[in-house]
Amino acid sequence: MTDPLRPAMRKPLFSKGWVSAVLAGHSALGLAFSAAIYLICLTGSVVVFVEELERWEQPTAPKVVSVSPEVIDEGLAALREMGPKDAVRSVSATLPSAANPHFVLSARSGDRLNSGSWFADTSGQPVMKVRHDVSDFLVGLHINLHLPYGIGTVIVGLAGMALLALVISGILAHPRIIKDAFRLRSGGSARLSQADLHNRIGTWGLPFHLIMAFTAAFLGVFLIALGSVAATTYQGDMTKAFSDLTGPSARGAADAPRTDPVPPSASFIAAATEGVPGFTVQSVSIQQPGAKEQRIGIGLHDPRGLPLRESVLYDSKGNKVFGSDVAKRSFAQQVIFAIQPLHFGWFGGGFVKLAYGLLGLSMCSITATGIQIWLTRRRDKGRPAPIMERLWAATIWGQPLALTLAAIPSLATDAEGAPLLGWATGTIAAYALACVPFMQARLAAWLRAATAVALAGLALLHAAIGAAGGLSAVDPMSWAVDAALLLTAFFVARPMLKFRRATVEAPSL
Template sequence: MTVIAKSDRPRGWPLSSATVRAVLSGHGILGLAFAAIIYLICLTGTLVVFVHDLQHWEQPRTPAVTAIGEAPLSRAIDTARRAAPADAALYVTLPSANEPGATITAYSPTFDRDWSIDAVGDLTTQATPVSQFLLDLHIALHLPRSWGGFLVGLAGVALLSSLISGILAHPRIFKDAFHLRLGGSRRLQEADLHNRLGIWALPFHIVIALTGALLGLSTIIVGALAMLLYRGDTAKVYGLFVEPPPAVNAGAAPLPRIGPLLAEARRRASGAEPHQIVIERAGRADARVTATSERDRLLVPQDTTIFDAGGRVVQDRHPRDLAAGTKILGGIGQLHFGWFGGLPVRLIYGLLGLALCVLTSSGVTIWLARRRDRGRAVPQWERLWAAVAWGQPLSLALVGALGLAIPTAGAALVWLWLAATIGLLAVAGVSRWIKGPVAARWLRRGLGGVLVLLALLHLVVAPFGGTGLAIDGVLLIAGGWLLIGLRKPVAG
């Protein structure tokens, strides 16, 4: 019979000290894994802010029309209808001087295809695998949407809790808002940077975390409301925010002319410009055409005019008609992704999103450094975190290179990202002779090299000019800085 020494058993606890240490180690690994998910969501979210720019970067030869006439638009819609199944809805995005490029998306439960529209109404299939990869990774981690969205929502809740607890745990954080110690101890320097980024951008961080949690947990929220109010009928909850479909009538009916519908939408929404057309059940008597218009300086573009198959207005809704709660719900997505206000807002969101990534990463780095200072270092965790903090940007850069070289890569991008992630974590886990800071330094250099190669690859396969050249310039500067500017070690 094995006898457990009294000193090995915590007082009043049935488990031995070794077992408690093992449980604590597992607890720490789980915490590190969830921190990695939060960091990945923040990183991909920062990139998704520029997803429309990335789409232009991926397909530089796509026509960037700033206006389109009725005849080319009707021709494009007819072509898309013939290419899509009868039950597919058509989502037409109209161009403008600020947002050039017209597109059509045909979607049904069994069909999903995107096209670009040129000035004469010809369609070109869109190939944006990298942008779509980033969107799916940020929204649902490439998991089934219900599970992935729920996990992303939980990450938003955890991030919001961390922000609030971080403020409460630092009573001098506002007093020391401009106190930044540079050039000394690495841990003190990172702690000051962490605290300053946390307080300077706190409103942005809270908004992003809160809206992300609401978007990710929307299915759970709808289910709870349905149970409380409608005996589990979720359709009634969605009906509060979505117009109910018209009575079913499968009889044949021609689609009304788009030009007069847009003219009527403009007349009814003075000061707004039609931005999107949604065509449902085209060719049937119960068809519906919805024109949504945008207004300057409004977060939620909610000028909506709905027409029936005969071109008659059946619903007309404007911002002044909406309740405050509906306006808030309609603006959550725009506010979360920064898809309002044009390029200046996207640039601000990009910088603040990068700050949130640094805040998340440095929080774990500081925690690991404090453990080391107290004689409880966990070098394996330090290597694993380096594989996350610098390995994830490296993995995404590799995905970008493959997607750019092979636009039809599709699912291969997910497998590349997964293989790179698992491979880097496995190497970090078993490489006991490599210290965490050394691993981070080599990963930074690897990331810098891939970013430079990615920019050069794009310059080879795509013509100069516009958004593509700007993104290539950012990639070259960032890659060069990582290769050259980070050689000098920081005192520890």
């Protein structure tokens, strides 16, 4: 008989069986995509700072604060003079900004010799070839793992959807998520400490993790869907499939005579900025310059919203051919324009970038501890998986080491494949060590120490090379990145330094 004076026990929202089933699915999904998610989150944490890395790669590039329309025209004309005029399909000028004080000229033609980008001086003359091999490598690794476009994009897209499912299932598998938000058990079993760390980081960063997971899944599905549409409707032409969002291209004029004059950019800039106060000119481009069908594009930057970029396209007579007009588009199309800056943190300056980088590393920590919890649980139950433990240690600390090694060869050579070779060397070496059974207890520590040494060595070597060229000519951002590398090396090595000190100070028996 029920005691009427005893308070009724509240029935839990989810039964234990249901929670166990969700947790099992959460674990299985994590095991399937853990390595890919970890690598994508790790590279994404670095790609947030891609502008800073580009300045770090070429610290002696000429600094330009602002340029006039006349200087833009001089630069675009100089690009056309560098190669056969009829071979140039498009030229563009990216104007300097506070985040990137460089004037960059780019040309695209039928041959690689006359294609590429150059830093220009204050007069608009190209003076240095742009070489962002490390930055481009990291971006490619994050977007498609440097696999063929169809394969790499699908894998990354599936990993994004898996990440979203992991975040949601992690919430559902933890009914006490709010109550346990500040519960951190330390000093007990390793599995409980890891589980608490995994859950607390996941809880504290939950809004960010949801945004990252959603935008990653959205971008993955969008690119997969767009690739399918391009393959079936546009004969595989991704540019044509994007034309509704970015504007049409000047097609059919590749072999046409280039006898028409290229109109000055001042009138087009004035027309594009008229009626849009607060917008700044970001780029000027010309498709099929000198041809009858040439078109002039003006890229505008809007710092007041998430869709940061507007595009306007004109014909050579000044008639408006296309305008992105993001604010006038449907909500779904506005979301497409906003997803990329929201995903990478390119909308709020340095503080937002720093927050994105740290929170991205927290996602790496969640992924690392999630698999470690599963491995520790197996060991506690008498079913250890030593090979998987070594492979996971090679992933967790082998990838930061490999990414650092990807940057080192770029200091000595301009070969485009140097970053890929450095990364592949580090990755293969880490997994080769994981195949050695006696490395079970020390693999993670050795790889962690090697990562700290590589980070510090990269920073010191880069700073020494910059100092040798003259301190006054070096971009201050280069010193900031070197300092960040040294600080990261310190935090990577700090737990080992504490352990070493404790070992040395321990009293002998």
